[in-house]
Amino acid sequence: MPKRKPPEVRRVPSQARSQERLERIVDSAAEVFAEVGFEAATMEAIAVRADTSIGSVYQFFPNKRALLYAIAIRYAERVQDLFDDLTTVEGSESWDAFLDRTLDALVAFHRREPGFRALVRNWSSQEFLAQDEASMKEFTRRTAALIAARLPKMPEARRTVIATVLVENVSALLISTSRRASDAVITEWKSMLHRWLAPYATARAKRASR
Amino acid sequence: MPKRKPPEVRRVPSQARSQERLERIVDSAAEVFAEVGFEAATMEAIAVRADTSIGSVYQFFPNKRALLYAIAIRYAERVQDLFDDLTTVEGSESWDAFLDRTLDALVAFHRREPGFRALVRNWSSQEFLAQDEASMKEFTRRTAALIAARLPKMPEARRTVIATVLVENVSALLISTSRRASDAVITEWKSMLHRWLAPYATARAKRASR
Amino acid sequence: MPKRKPPEVRRVPSQARSQERLERIVDSAAEVFAEVGFEAATMEAIAVRADTSIGSVYQFFPNKRALLYAIAIRYAERVQDLFDDLTTVEGSESWDAFLDRTLDALVAFHRREPGFRALVRNWSSQEFLAQDEASMKEFTRRTAALIAARLPKMPEARRTVIATVLVENVSALLISTSRRASDAVITEWKSMLHRWLAPYATARAKRASR
Amino acid sequence: MPKRKPPEVRRVPSQARSQERLERIVDSAAEVFAEVGFEAATMEAIAVRADTSIGSVYQFFPNKRALLYAIAIRYAERVQDLFDDLTTVEGSESWDAFLDRTLDALVAFHRREPGFRALVRNWSSQEFLAQDEASMKEFTRRTAALIAARLPKMPEARRTVIATVLVENVSALLISTSRRASDAVITEWKSMLHRWLAPYATARAKRASR
């Protein structure tokens, strides 16, 4: 995920009291957006849930959109961190193990942060679609790099296609499914990915065993 | 797709003129919702595009939400019909061929009806999420039935899990991907499904050949 | 006064009912602006005084400023008409008689339309200052023409200066004074103008008698 | 200028620091009001320009209106002082010379203090119109006294009328004209006043020469 310009924040509070309030406002907004969508969310509702006044919300954010933007960035950072954690595990790990670990982590993330799903689904505005596209590209790039590390002989075009399908598949399923997915479904989902990718890994294994 | 309670329509017009007008209103609403989203769409804009007056829109629909509902139902019927067409093809067809044909048809449908994607991404409200859930369940049931027809020995629980993953996978990818997906990506996607499902089909083949 | 572009009006009503309403809104706005000034006037107050809803006000005018603009134009037209009436009197009339007649008419106008004074005093915004400047220029031009008709020998520069002082004097006094001015004050004011302009007229008389 | 009730000042600061701050606040407010008008001026902007905090402004003034009031009083005092200076010149001076001197001084004052004009044009509220009226009355009284000193025989009613026209004329023209008036216009303006008042002075001269 590329670095983004900082959110349009009016005031960065230094006092602990204000810092807390800001946190509460962003949390509250994330919840309200998740529940009713961006357009239907009202600043009043956000303020009330954050247990403040509308005026305080506007002290930190110049408008509703800035609030959405701030939330988007917060999530982007969390996903970024998650991906970093997942890929910095040292040692030799099988593809399947890596995939399983990644999926489990992502499913857990989506369950922990129900607002994320709502956010992504509501990104219909042009501005945010561009963001989304950029995120997906970055994830695809990184995934392709991971593939390259294990299958250096695979042509780049091929690698990119596989990475694309993998990233799209995972993100699409996470977004539309994660809350309701049972363990059995997730297990089957992993099977799907394992079987799909097996031949590529096998090819390497064969070459390696020669 | 389950039977739905009758749409909230105030008057079912008998006259051809009115029927046409109703059609135009729904088309117009679908377009406007797709273009700017549900909240930002105005009844005025919908009426103008349908070449009628606001009053006429309210003659058919008690409120804006009812319009969205009508559109949802229309799309549900179209998807329903599509699925019926796909499955009523007689003769022996391989799983892979069936899958490919289905995927191609669905991708084509999504490309033909950009409003569908916009609609689904705009759900958000509780009422519509329930709708969505119901649709998915119905598709899963039918898919499980298709599997049962070919793999009668597979335990029902298993079948349901596979059908769930298949339906979720297909619908999720269609919604988040279809407009931008290249042919190479779609081909790889098919591969994924083929390899995943191959062992199940093979199991049958083995048992059959004994 | 130069022709102005038509006010930003959203809808020009044809029905008598609406026409009345529009009239009431403009009248009401003129009153409210006159009483509390443009900024302090609220659309709510304007709507209530016009015995309508806020929504109706916005049906005719896209924003508060457009209302001010409409009023300005209405007054500009009235002043225009007044000036036309004053100058189209045929026959030979003495300067003093003409001046007296004009002043009386202008004072009457200002007393009849208390909103006019308020409007001009509130024209502080850049946009309206330009308007004002243009009006004054036009009046000065016309006045200079009137002078030229009677004193063709007077150099143009001179004529312009006199016209400027005359117009500025009359408009300034009208704006700041007219409501409280007693008859005695107005009579003295006329004297002032007569005595000031007498030498110019006399010069002509002398030349004429030679 | 009549005695005014003491300005609404919360605290009359004794410390030099505070005195300075108070001065800065009033200056700042005068500038901001002059630039954007009373309503559009924000206490924040005033505080920032005065290089203090909003809280400090409220230490001195209970509300925004009190600030305007303080500015009005300050200007009233300055005009008062100016008038005192103008009239305390000893020796025999012709009417015309006195008038010219006064006008020049007033024009200079208006050019030096652009805020004054803005202030007067922004009156509008009932409370301030009363202020204005009172100022005008006081100037008229003083002017009538000046006339009385030179023309003791003139009936008081007459004197008052002349003083009224003179004061209204001068103040009206100053307010609406001073920034844009050319020297030629001002010269002609003086001519106007000279010719108007000449007969009154002549009358005295005649009586004196008998």
Add this chain to the structure above:
DNA sequence: TATGAATGAGACTTCATTCAT
């Protein structure tokens, strides 16, 4: 039945004023 003008609740946003630090 069709129209579209009228209505007014409700959204966003600003900013005068208060008050805890």
Add this chain to the structure above:
DNA sequence: GATGAATGAAGTCTCATTCAT
């Protein structure tokens, strides 16, 4: 006293919905 964050009343404007014609 000084500061500036917090508050919330109030203003502008939109638009779903109603209803007279």
